[in-house]
Amino acid sequence: GAGVSQTPSNKVTEKGKYVELRCDPISGHTALYWYRQSLGQGPEFLIYFQGTGAADDSGLPNDRFFAVRPEGSVSTLKIQRTERGDSAVYLCASSLTNDYGYTFGSGTRLTVV
Amino acid sequence: GQQLNQSPQSMFIQEGEDVSMNCTSSSIFNTWLWYKQDPGEGPVLLIALYKAGELTSNGRLTAQFGITRKDSFLNISASIPSDVGIYFCAGQLPNTGNQFYFGTGTSLTVIP
Numbered sequence: 001g002a003g004v005s006q007t008p009s010n011k012v013t014e015k016g017k018y019v020e021l022r023c024d025p026i027s028g029h030t031a032l033y034w035y036r037q038s039l040g041q042g043p044e045f046l047i048y049f050q051g052t053g054a055a056d057d058s059g060l061p062n063d064r065f066f067a068v069r070p071e072g073s074v075s076t077l078k079i080q081r082t083e084r085g086d087s088a089v090y091l092c093a094s095s096l097t098n099d100y101g102y103t104f105g106s107g108t109r110l111t112v113v
Numbered sequence: 114g115q116q117l118n119q120s121p122q123s124m125f126i127q128e129g130e131d132v133s134m135n136c137t138s139s140s141i142f143n144t145w146l147w148y149k150q151d152p153g154e155g156p157v158l159l160i161a162l163y164k165a166g167e168l169t170s171n172g173r174l175t176a177q178f179g180i181t182r183k184d185s186f187l188n189i190s191a192s193i194p195s196d197v198g199i200y201f202c203a204g205q206l207p208n209t210g211n212q213f214y215f216g217t218g219t220s221l222t223v224i225p
Contacts, residue, residue: 004155031211042117042201042215043156056210091155095211101146102211104155 002026004105006092012111013082021077021108025094032075033102034067035091043091049075050097082112119202119216126192127224134219135186136202144205145178145185146213149198156201160187192223 005024013019025032030051035043045059052072060066064082069075079086089109095102119136126132136145144163148156160171162178162185169176175188185202199220203213 033211035215040217042119042203042217044215045212048211056212059212093155101158101161104157106154 004092004094004103006090006105006108008108009106010109010111012113015082015084015112017082019079019082019110021079021090021092021110023075023077023092023094023105025073025075025092026103027073028096029094029103030072030097031095031102032069033093033095034075034077035093035104037089037091037107039088046077046090079110082110084112086110087112117202117204117214117216119219121219122217123220123222125222125224128192128194130192132189132192132196132221133186134200134221135184136204136216137184138204138214139183140204140206141182142204143182143207144213145176146203146205147174147176147185147187148201148203148215150201150218151198159200189221192221194223194225197221197223 007022032049034046037043047067048056049069064080067077089107091104091107093102093104117138146161147159150156160169160176165182166180167178173190199218201218202216205213
């Protein structure tokens with residue numbers, strides 16, 4: 001597509017529930033990133049994919065967070081047993097390999113109540 | 114995580130004025146990026162800096178990679194209303210792949 005697409009744009013879930021957030025990167029971009037942005041803060045790195053594999057998942061806060069990219073294109077960020085502290089905007093970005101000018105999507109605003 | 118101190122936290126300026134903001138860190142960075150974020154949108158890349166001392170312009174925007182590699186600044190000349198938004202710096206540490214650390218942002222308001 002023309003840009004990075006994230007769905008849903010908003011998600012409200014109850015504490016303890018499981019959620020999936022989807023990212024469609026720019027066609028042909030092999031690198032994909034997930035960031036999390038809390039209110040009033042800058043984005044924080046979660047995980048980076050190069051192709052199908054997670055090249056760096058050091059930013060995932062704990063084992064409730066998991067992300068996949070099975071075919072090297074669409075990625076899904078999965079959060080188990082959600083907590084109120086998980087509420088944030090989850091941003092996805094993609095780039096051509098070794099291109100630092102990666103393009104962000106508009107994000108998914110997750111609210112855990 | 115890494116602390117990138119961005120200042121000022123917010124700015125209110127008259128249209129036509131020049132703007133300057135900066136970002137500092139206790140760590141040395143290989144790359145500095147500057148992004149602008151509008152409400153409800155993801156950050157948009159403005160300028161990328163790849164070596165110490167580099168000065169790069171993009172229209173009315175100019176950014177520099179500090180000589181010490183621990184800081185960067187962004188200048189906006191002759192501000193216009195559409196410059197309103199939150200500006201973020203982001204830095205990449207050596208040997209950390211494509212992970213970037215973001216500052217806390219500078220909120221810019223331009224008064225027509």
